[in-house]
Amino acid sequence: MADVVVGKDKCGEQRLVSLPLSRIRVIMKSSPEVSSINQEALVLTAKATELFVQYLATYSYRHGSGKEKKALTYSDLSNTAEESETFQFLADILPKKILASKYLKMLKEKREEEENNKDESEDDEAES
Amino acid sequence: MAERPEDLNLPNAVITRIIKEALPDGVNISKEARSAISRAASVFVLYATSCANNFAMKGKRKTLNASDVLSAMEEMEFQRFVTPLKEALEAYRREQKGKKEASEQKKKDRDKKTDSEEQDKSRDEDNDEDEERLEEEEQNEEEEVDN
Numbered sequence: 001m002a003d004v005v006v007g008k009d010k011c012g013e014q015r016l017v018s019l020p021l022s023r024i025r026v027i028m029k030s031s032p033e034v035s036s037i038n039q040e041a042l043v044l045t046a047k048a049t050e051l052f053v054q055y056l057a058t059y060s061y062r063h064g065s066g067k068e069k070k071a072l073t074y075s076d077l078s079n080t081a082e083e084s085e086t087f088q089f090l091a092d093i094l095p096k097k098i099l100a101s102k103y104l105k106m107l108k109e110k111r112e113e114e115e116n117n118k119d120e121s122e123d124d125e126a127e128s
Numbered sequence: 129m130a131e132r133p134e135d136l137n138l139p140n141a142v143i144t145r146i147i148k149e150a151l152p153d154g155v156n157i158s159k160e161a162r163s164a165i166s167r168a169a170s171v172f173v174l175y176a177t178s179c180a181n182n183f184a185m186k187g188k189r190k191t192l193n194a195s196d197v198l199s200a201m202e203e204m205e206f207q208r209f210v211t212p213l214k215e216a217l218e219a220y221r222r223e224q225k226g227k228k229e230a231s232e233q234k235k236k237d238r239d240k241k242t243d244s245e246e247q248d249k250s251r252d253e254d255n256d257e258d259e260e261r262l263e264e265e266e267q268n269e270e271e272e273v274d275n
Contacts, residue, residue, distance in 0.1 A: 026175045040194040054150035074160040
C-alpha cells in the first residue's frame, strides 16, 4: 500500500498528503463499526488530519498567552480545548493542569463544603 | 488485530513539520505541546471516522467513501476544510487517472516491442538492448503498484 500519496515523484511536485496512509488506516480501522474504507476516503481523512493539525496549532497560538509569544505551550492547547466549541471534543485528552498543592486545597475546600451542607440538613431534620 | 498503543499515534517528525509550517518562523513548540497535538490528531481521526461511518450507514453502505468524509467535516463544524479537501480529491483523481493511462501505454509499447523482436531474430545487439529496456520497465511497474 502506498504510504505517501504522490510521494515518489521525480518532478519535485508537492506531496498531496504527508501523513502515512497505512497509519491513518490503522487508526480508522480501530473504530468498532467500520467495515471497509475506500482509498479516496483514506486520502481525504489523512488530508483532513493535516488541516486539523494546522488549524489547532495556529488557533491555539493566536489565542494563547499574549505577550510572551514566540512559543506554543501545552496550556495554549488545553485552553483552546476548553474555550472553543469546535475543539471541545479534545477537552478530555487535553485537561488543564494545576499544581498538586492547589488541587489538594480544592479537595479540602470541597470536603468542608459538603460537611457544612450535611450539618444544615441534619438541623432541618431535627426541627421537623 | 491487536493494535499496540504506538500504532495509534502519528509519526512525530511529520506532525512537527506540519506544525512548524503552519506557525510563523521562529516560534518554539514545546515537546508537551507537540505530543498533545499528535494525540489530538489521532482523536480527530477517530471522531471523523465515526462520523463518516454514520453517513455510510445512513446510505446503507459498508464502505466509507469520500463523500462520507466530506459530510463528516461539515457535521463536526470543520466546514473550512471542505473546499481544500475537494481540491485534494480532484488532484488525487487526476493523478490516479494519469497513472492508469501511463501503465496502459507502457503495456502497449511493450507488446509492440515483443512483436518486432520476433521479426528481427538476426539482430542480436538490438535484441539485447530491448531486453534491458524491458527489464527496467518491469521494475518501474513494480514500484508503482501501490496496493
